[in-house]
Amino acid sequence: MFFALTDDQQAFATTVREFLADRFDLDAVRGVVEDPHGDGHPVSLWKGLADQGALAVLVPEEHDGLGLGLLDAQVVARELGRGVAPGPWTATVLAAEALRLAGSPEQQAAWLPGLAAGETIGTVALRGEAGSWDGRGITVDASGQNDGVSRLSGTASPVDYPSVAGLIVVAATDPSGTPGLFLVESGASGLAIRDQETYDGTARVGAVELADTPAEPLGGGTLSGAAAVAALMARGAVLTAADLVGVAREALTRTVDYDRERKQFGVPVGSFQAIKHTMADLHVAVTMAEHAVLFAAHAVDTEDPGVDVAVAVAKAKAADAAWAATGAMIQFFGGIGFTWEHEAHFFYKRARRRAPLFGSADEHRARLAALTMD
C-alpha cells in the first residue's frame, strides 16, 4: 500500500512552486488581472513551464514528452492553482490528451511534439451554452467526411484561451448522432473567436463560433466517439479538481497565517473558536479533497473499475472545498479581504469560475446517485 506522492512527484511540485514564487508571484498575477484586454498569457511564464516539462508530462516519450500519468499532471495543476497562475496550461494539456487518446499516429506526430514543447497552444471546446458536461451538452454539428475533412457548425462556450490557441479540439455530433472529437486550426475558414469577459482575471475565455469550418476528425487512436469525449471530460474534471484543491489549500494557508497575527479585542483573532473551528473543518475538507484528487488521478491512470465514482467524488469535493475555503478567506481577512487591492479575490474568483467546469459539484453528485442508486 502506497497512497502518497513519491519523492520525484514532490520534487516536481516543489520545482513548479518555487518557479512561480520566484518568477510569477502575486504581483505578476495582478498585472494580468488588471489588464483584462491583454491576452492573459505571459510568455515568460509559459516558457518557464515548458522548460520544466510541465507541458510535456502526459505526452508519450516518442513524441518528445515525459510519458508520465495524470498523477504527475495533477501535481502541476495543483501548484498552478496554488499560485493562481494564468495561462492555457490545462487547455493545452487537455488538447494533447485528446490527441494521445483518440488521434492516429500521424495526427499525434504532427501535433504532440509542438504541444509538449509549448510551441503550440491548444484548447478544448467540449460543450455549449447551458449544456451539461456528460457529452449531451455538445452544441456543434459535424457534417459527414469528405476526403478526411468534416465541416463543423455551432458554438462552443466558454472555452479557455481560444484567442491564443493554434489548435482547438472540438466535440461535435455527426449526422448519425454520434459524438466525436475534431481538430480545428486557428485561421480556419468560418472560425470566429468571440472573447468573453470574465470576473476571473487569472484566465481568458471566449466562445468558439464555427460556420461550415473545415475540421479533421480525430481517429485511429485507442478511443473514439463517445468514449473519447468521456475520457477527455474525466481528465478535465480531475485536472480542474486539482487546480481547485491548490486554490483551496493556498487560500486556507494564507488565512491561517493572517489570523495568527491579526489582533482584535487585544488578542489574535485566530484564538477565537468561531474562527478556529471553521479553519479546522476547512483543513479536514481540503485534505480530503487532496486525497480524492490523488485517488481519482490514479484511478484514471490505471483504468480502475471504480474510476467513474472516483472522478465524480474528486470533482464534487474539490469544488465544494474551494468555494468554502475561498469564501472563508474573504470573511476571515475581514474588510481588507473584500478590497480590490487584496489578493483574496484572485482565489475566490478562480474557484468560483472553475468549480462548474467539467461538471459542478451538484452534477457530479447526480452522477454518483446514478452510479449507486439506480
Place this chain on the structure above:
Amino acid sequence: MAPVDLSYTAEEEQFREELRTWLAANIPDEWTQPGFWRALDDDESFRLRRDWEASKTAAGFSGIEWPTEYGGRGGTPGMKALYDEEMVRARAPQTVNVLGLTFLAPTIMAIGTPDQKAEIIGPMLRNEVIWCQGFSEPGAGSDLAAVATRGVRDGDDYVVNGQKIWTTNAMHGDKIFTIVRTEPGSERHKGLSMMLIDMDQPGVEARPLKQMSGASEFGEVFFTDARVPAKDCLGEIGAGWRTAMLLLSFERGASGVGQYTEFRRQYDEIVAEARRFGRSDDPVARQKLANCLVELECLRYHAMHILTQVEQGRDLGSESSMTKLQWSETFQDLWEAFDDVLGPEASLARPRPDVDLTPFQHQAMWSRSVTIWGGSSQVQRNIVAERVLGLPR
C-alpha cells in the same frame, strides 16, 4: 519509489484468504441477520461474543499486528487493515475487549513492568479478563484533567473513592484501567496515576446507563474504598497524565478501512430502503445521499493515507483528530440522511408489516453519540486548529 500502489502484498492477501475462510466456517448464519444481536438479552449477547472471540484468538486471528512474544500474530499494518475489513464483511460479532485490545495492551507493551506484560496481555487476548476504561467522570468529560476520583496510599495499596461514567462494558468488566488523583491537593495534569483496578471487589459497583436509544452500551462505575495494590499502577505513580496520553495515542486511524466498509454497506442499505419507499428518484434525496457517498469515499482514501503513514513508520500525531472528525461527522450525516430521505416512514418501527426499520433507527440514534465520545468534535477541532494549523490557544 513506485507511484501510488493500492495493492496488498502476496503475504497479506494470503492472510486475507485464511481469515475469510475461517470466518465463513465459524460464524453461524443467524448471527448475521439484522436484529439478531439486539434481540438477545445483554448478558447472553456478551457471553456469545466473548466465547466466539476466544475461539478466534485460539485460531490465531487476534492481536494481528502484535509481536508474537505477546501472543500476537506479528502481522503488518496492512494485515490489520484487512482484518478490520474482513470482520465487517463477514458481519462478525463486535469485539468485546475492544478498549483493552486497542489501548491498554499497546501501552503495557510500551511501558509496562515485566510482570504486567506477562500477566495482563495473554488473558486479555483470550478474553479471560475483560477490561474497561475509567477516564470520564461526571465533572470530567472533555476536560479530562478535571478528574476528581481520589486514591490515598494505605500500606501497599491505594484506597480509591469516586465515580466514572460512560464506561463501555461496565456490567461485564473484570478490571478497569482508571485515572486516579493519587496526590492529595494536586491539580489538573499533575498528581494523577493510571491504576489497574480489580472490579470484582466490594468497593466497586457498576450500574448500567440507559441511553436515548434504549440500549445500554455504557455504564457507571462507583468506587467506595476500593483497593488497588500500588504495584498495579501503569507507568509511574504521579505520571498518569503521560500514561493516559500515550494510551490515547494508540487510537490509530488504520481502522478507517473497516469503518468505511461498514458505513458503505449502511449507505447501500439506506439506498435500498429509499427505493422501497419510492424516494430514490427525488433529486434532493439523491443529492443528499450522494454527498454522504462523497464523504464516505474520502474516508476510504484517508484510511489509505493513514495506512501508508503507519507503514512508513511516521508518527500520526494530531492527524487522528482529523480521522475522528471525518468518520464521526460522516456517519452522523449518513443517518440524518436516512431520516430526511425516508420522511415519515423513517420514524415507524414497522411502516409495512414485513419491514422492520428498528435496526436503522438504532443506528440513527447511536450516531448522535459518536461525535461526543472519544473526544467530542469540538475538542477535535480545537486540536486540529491549534496543533495542526498552529492557531493560538
